Ligand SMILES: Cc1cc2nc3c(=O)[nH]c(=O)nc-3n(C[C@H](O)[C@H](O)[C@H](O)COP(=O)(O)OP(=O)(O)OC[C@H]3O[C@@H](n4cnc5c(N)ncnc54)[C@H](O)[C@@H]3O)c2cc1C
């Protein structure tokens with residue numbers, strides 16, 4: 001279990017209790033978090049689940065694999081802490097994670 | 107922007123949705139997100155909550171994903187959003203004069219706006235033995251629930267049809283240890299949907315994993331004992347042992363309901379740029395439609411998640427009176443083994459193509475042109491090629507074949523050289 005906070009581009013926060021094994025994207029979609037469309041359902045094929053990971057969690061979340069990285073290279077408004085959140089699995093270690101959705105996804 | 111008198115829908119209006127798949131789920135989610143507060147009633151003939159199909163031939167078939175992870179939304183969401191669900195119920199006839207739909211449970215549902223999101227169904231195998239026990243299709247959750255327990259190590263599996271779904275299932279079955287033979291009538295795999303370079307790549311990929319691929323091969327009949335499949339007989343007399351047969355020879359649009367109601371259909375339910383049918387109160391979205399393909403200046407039917415989502419949003423926007431969402435270029439993906447294919451654009455009428463990169467390296471892209479313009483890409487483990495092409499087509503730009511062939515120039519640099 002992990003509490004995850006989704007912050008939209010205007011700063012509105014939504015805290016959600018997430019189960020281990022789900023992805024950060026699935027938790028968002030099932031709870032109707034706006035700004036994470038996740039069109040491909042987590043296949044790392046669409047880049048509509050782009051988020052910025054809170055600096056304190058960047059190391060815990062880990063770095064993207066090659067496919068995700070090359071999708072990110074072409075996403076809009078990418079930053080060093082950008083991730084596709086369908087590629088982040090929820091675990092106890094991520095309790096307290098905060099992610100922000102980019103303005104372009106709203 | 108809709109100008110019809112009955113739109114945007116009012117708080118007292120009812121949106122009735124037929125078919126609980128990708129397009130239906132999207133329309134409902136977007137309509138609520140964009141503020142529609144009236145009644146929404148969903149009629150779906152499957153007994154499951156609306157779910158995603160792509161994993162059915164991928165992670166879910168492989169046993170790497172539980173059923174609840176396929177659902178777009180959990181059951182609570184529908185209750186919270188005040189969406190009435192009639193699952194396991196079929197819509198049987200539409201009466202446009204009274205704006206009602208007769209349902210298989212004997213009741214009648216009425217609408218102010220109606221969405222037909224009935225999807226498509228597998229083309230039936232026109233061969234003797236097609237109804238034997240052990241002959242499967244792969245369209246819905248229950249199909250996979252029947253298939254999953256039998257696709258196991260050492261089983262002999264024959265897949266009829268080498269399209270994306272058949273090949274994805276072949277990859278999973280191989281990874282689970284089954285002996286897989288793929289039969290294809292055409293001279294190459296994926297013949298209907300892509301170029302010979304791609305067919306060659308996928309043939310080799312599957313053969314390297316131990317799948318037997320027989321092209322130019324006609325299935326004569328399926329034979330069995332006691333009603334259970336035993337073998338597949340080819341037109342040249344060859345017999346292949348089969349414990350499981352999977353039929354994947356394409357799909358047909360579910361347009362009969364619309365047709366019977368007198369809506370214009372032509373190999374799919376005809377819709378306009380707002381996904382509206384020939385009746386202004388009735389919309390249609392997803393696999394069941396023939397729609398304008400604005401980047402290509404023609405009508406066509408698409409079978410993809412992108413299309414279902416996009417049309418789902420078009421319907422919701424029209425219903426609430428929101429500006430029409432920007433249209434994307436048709437796109438699709440397929441996962442087989444460790445290979446991710448991403449397709450942007452429609453290549454079917456290409457007159458030229460070039461290959462960027464080496465297929466043997468496992469990462470390359472095939473760019474398609476028509477009259478000198480870039481119209482599509484098949485990108486194999488090549489996300490930059492996919493994304494750049496998608497953006498170029500949307501913005502009406504093109505790149506010369508010779509430029510695209512030069513791998514010493516990155517896709518980022520190439521994108522900057524694109525011309526209108
Ligand atoms: C195995 C598989 C793998 C796929 N992989 C990919 C992929 O990797 N990428 C991609 O982009 N696309 C993929 N697709 C295609 C994609 O899933 C479809 O294009 C998409 O689901 C279409 O959505 P839809 O809403 O039009 O139809 P569907 O999702 O098929 O939903 C239609 C629903 O309507 C119901 N229905 C029909 N008639 C009635 C009636 N009269 N009354 C009540 N209910 C009715 C049907 O039973 C069904 O539940 C795949 C499809 C399959 C089957």
Ligand code: FES
Pocket residue numbers: 025037038039040041042043044045046047048049084085086087
């Ligand atoms: S959901 Fe499509 S890339 Fe994450």
